[in-house]
Amino acid sequence: MASIPQQTKLPFIDFSNGRHKLSPEDPKWAALRTQVRRAAEEFGCFEARFDGVPPDLQNILIGSLPELFDLPLEMKLQIFSSKAFHGYLGQFPAMPLYESLGIDYSDQHEKVEEAVRALWPQGHPTFSKTVQSYSDNLSTLYRIVRRMILESLSLEKYIEEHLSTTYYLLQVMKYKEPQTPVKKLGVHEHTDRNMMTILHQNQIDGLEIQRKDGEWISLRPSQESFIVVIGDSLYAWTNGRVHSANHRVMLSGSQVRYSVGLFSVPKAGYILKTPDELVDAEHPLLFKPFDYAEFLKFYWTEYVKGADSSLKAYCGAL
Ligand SMILES: O=C(O)CCC(=O)C(=O)O
Numbered sequence: 001m002a003s004i005p006q007q008t009k010l011p012f013i014d015f016s017n018g019r020h021k022l023s024p025e026d027p028k029w030a031a032l033r034t035q036v037r038r039a040a041e042e043f044g045c046f047e048a049r050f051d052g053v054p055p056d057l058q059n060i061l062i063g064s065l066p067e068l069f070d071l072p073l074e075m076k077l078q079i080f081s082s083k084a085f086h087g088y089l090g091q092f093p094a095m096p097l098y099e100s101l102g103i104d105y106s107d108q109h110e111k112v113e114e115a116v117r118a119l120w121p122q123g124h125p126t127f128s129k130t131v132q133s134y135s136d137n138l139s140t141l142y143r144i145v146r147r148m149i150l151e152s153l154s155l156e157k158y159i160e161e162h163l164s165t166t167y168y169l170l171q172v173m174k175y176k177e178p179q180t181p182v183k184k185l186g187v188h189e190h191t192d193r194n195m196m197t198i199l200h201q202n203q204i205d206g207l208e209i210q211r212k213d214g215e216w217i218s219l220r221p222s223q224e225s226f227i228v229v230i231g232d233s234l235y236a237w238t239n240g241r242v243h244s245a246n247h248r249v250m251l252s253g254s255q256v257r258y259s260v261g262l263f264s265v266p267k268a269g270y271i272l273k274t275p276d277e278l279v280d281a282e283h284p285l286l287f288k289p290f291d292y293a294e295f296l297k298f299y300w301t302e303y304v305k306g307a308d309s310s311l312k313a314y315c316g317a318l
């Protein structure tokens, strides 16, 4: 196959649709779907403009993060969850700038209340409401992208199953100011393990995405934009038809960076299995069926040992 020169910029896809929710009946749906498929295949990532989350809501959420991260460490540790990578993460010697807090089922009122009460025993209605409605609004973009990818593979029949077997985790992140003109590590390079992640940041850049040819691109998303990242679970489910983007955070300067990620995560007990339609002589099965929660346990145990904790090491089929 002739090699196509790689774009140096991340694809930008505009999902904004005024007062109407974008739907498959919309005249521009098919053209957007082509862009999504191409970006998912080539980069595993793209910048999205989406007007389904009011800018105020984005600003209130990002604006509430200093108060949250200023809480004493003991309080933040309260929402440490038993699941690896959920709850409070931070104090890593290898990533000293990074701290994050995750709220499982962040589109559901009771779950958010429970997490918030661990931080503020009296409750914090503004924060709870913001988290929930941000997750709820942004999940629409997730559903649109997911539908477009499945349609582009002629696998519409799996859409409902996909949506009912994943849940949302909202992770908020803080990166301390590095105080240096030379870039310092915020988060080491990785692929996301879940299905898909939608990121938003304050105006401090730092996210970098690796192209398939190995080059790193520094992203400069506009203030209203989101960055959509495909994770290993969707890469596995599609038998490699979409790419999961390797990415990292590198920071310089004297300002604190805050970011927010909405992660769509397969529910525990659900067995992720590549549909037979995507397996043939040209596309041999890449991964055996797996339970995501079990994979995460494996990931964490192997990771702390410094061993290969990739999805391939866990359930690679080749
Ligand atoms: O802070 C960011 O923009 C990205 C963080 C990230 O890659 C992650 O939490 O998986």
Ligand SMILES: [Fe+2]
Pocket (backbone or CB within 6 Å): 190, 191, 192, 197, 247
């Ligand atoms: Fe990530």
